Amino acid sequence: MDRNRYKIDTILAHLSENGGIKDPFGSSHMPIYQTATFDLKKQGDNPYDYTRSGNPTRESLENLLSKVCSGVGAVLTHTGLGSIALLFESFLRVNDHILVDKDTYGGTFRLLKYYRDRMNITLHFVDFLDLEKVENKLKSNPISIVLIESPTNPGLKILDLQQVGLLTKKYKTIFAVDNSLATFVSQRPLELGADISLFSTTKYVSGHGAVIGGAIVSNNKNLLKEIKYTANAQGRSQNPMDVHTISLGIPTLPIRLKAHQDSALKLATWLENHPRVKRVVYPGLKSHPQYETAKKQMSYFNGVLTVDFESEELALRVVEETILFSEKCSFGTADSRIESPGKISHASFTSDELREIGINPETLRISVGLEDIDDLIDDLKGIIGE
Ligand SMILES: *Cc1c(COP(=O)(O)O)cnc(C)c1O
Secondary structure (H helix, E strand, C coil): CCCCCCCHHHHHHCCHHHCCCCCCCCCCCCCCCCCCECCCCCCCCCCCCECCCCCHHHHHHHHHHHHHCCCCEEEEECCHHHHHHHHHHHHCCCCCEEEEECCCCHHHHHHHHHHHHHHCCEEEEECCCCHHHHHHHHHHCCEEEEEEECCCCCCCCCCCHHHHHHHHHHCCCEEEEECCCCHHHHCCHHHCCCCEEEEECCCCCCCCCCCCCEEEEECCHHHHHHHHHHHHHHCCECCHHHHHHHHCCCCCHHHHHHHHHHHHHHHHHHHHCCCCEEEEECCCCCCCCCHHHHHHHCCCCCCEEEEEECCHHHHHHHHHHCCCCECCCCCCCCCCEEECCCCCCCCCCCHHHHHHCCCCCCEEEEECCCCCHHHHHHHHHHHHCC
């Protein structure tokens, strides 16, 4: 099926016609090739020998993701963070410099410190909304990798991927985008100037909170070759059972994103007008400082928002008393979730580092699920009032 002719919803509904199922029997859903090895004498043209190196189940989903991300190939890893580690392991050398945004997923931040301490990597943090600062950093340091998220987690800043892409091209640096929050349905970094798009499949992509996984996709054959080599050398590939579980969520991803977004916008609008709320950050609100950039590069705003309540006490009470928003980390599931970022997902940040990216003690991150939106709003009304 032609990616140019059909919209992404149509492509994802037809996994088998899109290289998403590799099976000689015409299976209508991807079979699980649960095997460690393949018989070298029986395989004919079959290129598989050992599941760490290659497996039809994994390759099916890799083919599909590569196609819908506009890449030339993909590697599925056992976790999302595993994809980020694979990026670093593929391209970082001792004494290298990395440039990242100040607002970075907590696990990525911890991983960056890990490489800093073990490989003498210099970490440069900058606010990527300030492109002049980004350019100065690129000009005056031998940066080998630029890694950013958009939207950022948890600050929900929207970074202009096209503008950053122009700079990384100019300074010949590898440009990688963590697309976990937006997903390839909403935003395709490789079409906007990135060399590498990577993401956790744990969140929206699988969508049911049943599995952990990650993917890394590139549109550059040389980069991809290095990534594949490293994945095999380090044994980072995902097992077929988990790949299969992730594939179950893929056809419904567009319609889920739409539902998450519609509810999130209603909730964000209600909260924004509530007297006991100081601030709501949601890329789909006109009040979001980068609303125009978000509209330009994303087709869905998804279901994650951050809310500053009038006080830390009230924020804590909301987490304590809500019935429908469970206190669990992660996002992108059918059930709504709520968390205090400093306590769970960004526990590796100091309170000063959190403040700098707009996360205060009274800030909660909310992932709006697929419940009826009136039930969700009523639940919060019972705690903070009309
Ligand atoms: C969750 C997340 C990751 C890590 O993915 P895991 O599957 O949990 O390892 C990386 N980046 C972002 C932005 C995330 O939200």
